[in-house]
Amino acid sequence: MLDKVYTAQGSPNIALVKYWGKRNERLILPQNSSISLTLSSDILNTTTSAMLSKKIKKDMFYLDGKLQNLEDKEIRERFGMVDSMRDLAKVKENILIVSKNNFPAGSGMASSASGIATLAYVLNGALGLDLNPRDLSIIARQGSGSACRSIFGGLVVWHRGSRADGKDSYAEQEFDESYWPDLIDNIVVVSQEKKKVSSRAGMRQTVETNPLFRQRPPIAEGRVEELIYAYRQRNFDSMAELIMADSNEMHALMLSTRPSIRYLNNNSFKIMDAIENLNEEAGGNVAAYTFDAGPNANIITLSKYKDQVFKALKPLQDSKDILYIKTSGVGEGPRMLDDSDSLIEQSRLSPK
Ligand code: PMV
Numbered sequence: 001m002l003d004k005v006y007t008a009q010g011s012p013n014i015a016l017v018k019y020w021g022k023r024n025e026r027l028i029l030p031q032n033s034s035i036s037l038t039l040s041s042d043i044l045n046t047t048t049s050a051m052l053s054k055k056i057k058k059d060m061f062y063l064d065g066k067l068q069n070l071e072d073k074e075i076r077e078r079f080g081m082v083d084s085m086r087d088l089a090k091v092k093e094n095i096l097i098v099s100k101n102n103f104p105a106g107s108g109m110a111s112s113a114s115g116i117a118t119l120a121y122v123l124n125g126a127l128g129l130d131l132n133p134r135d136l137s138i139i140a141r142q143g144s145g146s147a148c149r150s151i152f153g154g155l156v157v158w159h160r161g162s163r164a165d166g167k168d169s170y171a172e173q174e175f176d177e178s179y180w181p182d183l184i185d186n187i188v189v190v191s192q193e194k195k196k197v198s199s200r201a202g203m204r205q206t207v208e209t210n211p212l213f214r215q216r217p218p219i220a221e222g223r224v225e226e227l228i229y230a231y232r233q234r235n236f237d238s239m240a241e242l243i244m245a246d247s248n249e250m251h252a253l254m255l256s257t258r259p260s261i262r263y264l265n266n267n268s269f270k271i272m273d274a275i276e277n278l279n280e281e282a283g284g285n286v287a288a289y290t291f292d293a294g295p296n297a298n299i300i301t302l303s304k305y306k307d308q309v310f311k312a313l314k315p316l317q318d319s320k321d322i323l324y325i326k327t328s329g330v331g332e333g334p335r336m337l338d339d340s341d342s343l344i345e346q347s348r349l350s351p352k
Helices: 073-088 111-126 133-141 145-151 199-209 211-232 236-255 266-282 303-318
Strands: 006-010 013-017 022-024 034-038 046-053 060-063 094-101 155-158 171-175 183-189 287-291 297-302 324-329
Touching (some): 013 211, 013 236, 022 199, 046 111, 111 133, 111 145, 145 155, 183 303, 199 236, 236 287, 236 297, 266 297, 266 303, 297 303, 303 324
Parallel strands (some): 060 094
Antiparallel strands (some): 013 034, 046 094, 155 171, 183 297
C-alpha cells in the first residue's frame, strides 16, 4: 500500500434530471433524486495517481499541472474526502495526488464529478479500503454531489434518501452502458471560461431565496421514474421531452433566484432554437439539449440522427458561436490503470 503509485481513470456524467439544491450542506444530501448518463472515458476523462509515503513531507495535490493550495476553502471542502477516507483506513501517512483532465475544468463540463469520483476510486485502492461501489458513491457524494453518479457506468440514479446521516443517499446503476448502444451525447462547447458562480454557492442561493424551489423536488422525483420507464422502452422521443423539460426547469429556477443566476449565454439559446427547429421539422424529438451549470450544451441523440444534428448546428459552427463538438457514447465507471500510465515520477516524488 505505502510507496506504491495507484492510478485510475474516470469520466464525467451528464444529468438528465438534475440535482440542484441540498437539504444538508455538510453531508451533501440532495433535495431530490437525479439521474445521469456516464460518458465514455475515451472522450472525456480524468486520470488520477495517488501515493502514500512516509517520504512525503506534506499532502500535495496537483491538478492539471498546478499545485493546489490546500488552505483554499473550496479545495479544503473537497479534500475533506481524502481525510475521511484516510481516517477510515486508519492511515496517517501524507499523500501525493496528481490529477489531470483532458477537458477544461470548471466550465460546466462536470469536471468535479469526474475528478472526485476518480479520486474516491483511486484512494479506495491506494488505502486498501475495498469499499463496494455503493459505499464509494456515498463517499464521493461528500466531495461533490454529482460525483457519486460517476462511480457507475451507464444510466445511474442518485437516490435522494431520507435518513439524516445520508447512508441511504447513494448512486445505483439502472442500466449498464451496453443497454442502449445507439445513444450518444454531443458536448457542444461555446465557452471555456471558468463559471462565475460555483454550483455549490448557486444552489444554496436558490434554496434560500427562491419560493418557486418548493415545487421542484416532487416534480423531479416523478420525472426520474418517467425517465427510467422511457429508457427501459428505449423510447427516445419521450425521453428527450423529459430531458429538455428538466434542463429548462433548472435554469428557470436559477434565473428566478435572488440575485439572479444565469449560466446560459446567447449561444446556448441559439443551440436550443436549432434543436427545437430540428425536432419540429422531424415531426418528433430526434435530439434533446441539456445544460448544467454553464453555457455549454449536451445534445443527446441516437447515432442515426447524428448527421441531422450536426447539420442543424453547422451554421453556429460556421459563425464560431460553437467552438467545437465532442461526441461520446455511454461509458463505463472508473477503472484502475497500469503503472505505465502513472502520473507520478516515483524516484523524485513529483508529477511526471
Ligand atoms: O455536484 P455539483 O456541485 O457539481 O453540482 C452539479 C449540479 C449540476 O451539474 C448542475 C446538475 C447535476 O445533477 O449534475
